[in-house]
Amino acid sequence: NAGVTQTPKFQVLKTGQSMTLQCAQDMNHNSMYWYRQDPGMGLRLIYYSASEGTTDKGEVPNGYNVSRLNKREFSLRLESAAPSQTSVYFCASSDGTYLSNQPQHFGDGTRLSIL
Amino acid sequence: GENVEQHPSTLSVQEGDSAVIKCTYSDSASNYFPWYKQELGKRPQLIIDIRSNVGEKKDQRIAVTLNKTAKHFSLHITETQPEDSAVYFCAASRGGSYIPTFGRGTSLIVHP
Numbered sequence: 001n002a003g004v005t006q007t008p009k010f011q012v013l014k015t016g017q018s019m020t021l022q023c024a025q026d027m028n029h030n031s032m033y034w035y036r037q038d039p040g041m042g043l044r045l046i047y048y049s050a051s052e053g054t055t056d057k058g059e060v061p062n063g064y065n066v067s068r069l070n071k072r073e074f075s076l077r078l079e080s081a082a083p084s085q086t087s088v089y090f091c092a093s094s095d096g097t098y099l100s101n102q103p104q105h106f107g108d109g110t111r112l113s114i115l
Numbered sequence: 116g117e118n119v120e121q122h123p124s125t126l127s128v129q130e131g132d133s134a135v136i137k138c139t140y141s142d143s144a145s146n147y148f149p150w151y152k153q154e155l156g157k158r159p160q161l162i163i164d165i166r167s168n169v170g171e172k173k174d175q176r177i178a179v180t181l182n183k184t185a186k187h188f189s190l191h192i193t194e195t196q197p198e199d200s201a202v203y204f205c206a207a208s209r210g211g212s213y214i215p216t217f218g219r220g221t222s223l224i225v226h227p
Contacts, residue, residue, distance in 0.1 A: 042217040102215050106158040
């Protein structure tokens with residue numbers, strides 16, 4: 001049972017380039033999330049998908065787009081990367097019950113550097 | 116909106132001692148409080164959570180207490196071990212919300 005799988009693990013981009021971070025979960029969870037983690041800032045929610053077919057903005061959505069491809073997969077796209085988007089990105093999932101709409105399982109993270 | 120403050124930012128203890136991390140929150144409607152552990156370079160892991168209808172919850176050496184009146188909740192780790200060394204994050208949210216507010220984390224160092 002892999003849990004939450006993210007790819008790639010590391011990526012270096014130049015300013016203005018685009019890329020998509022991939023995430024898949026095999027726990028049949030309804031809800032999926034994308035967070036970024038910066039030193040001293042804790043975890044900040046970028047976008048979430050409460051269930052298949054829906055996506056919503058989190059705290060810091062500017063510069064990002066997401067796609068909930070199916071129940072398993074939730075991708076994050078940077079259309080025109082900026083140095084301020086240098087961060088560690090975590091995908092997460094939860095079963096989405098009323099009082100557990102918070103991440104329960106995280107992926108290993110993607111370390112993204114933008115030059 | 117919700118504001119969560121976490122203290123201390125760093126906590127250093129000797130192996131076998133107890134450790135306590137405290138979080139305060141501002142939104143009296145918050146009713147779900149998870150705690151996450153993140154070892155260096157690893158993913159965050161949900162280690163324990165508490166709902167507002169419960170005052171205390173235990174799981175082996177860890178426990179969480181909640182004081183709704185004072186709007187604070189704490190993580191207690193007893194008989195600490197070196198493998199407990201990590202950053203611990205608290206969070207608070209309302210039921211039905213997908214957007215938790217995280218504390219800034221506490222770096223726990225357990226010295227052998």
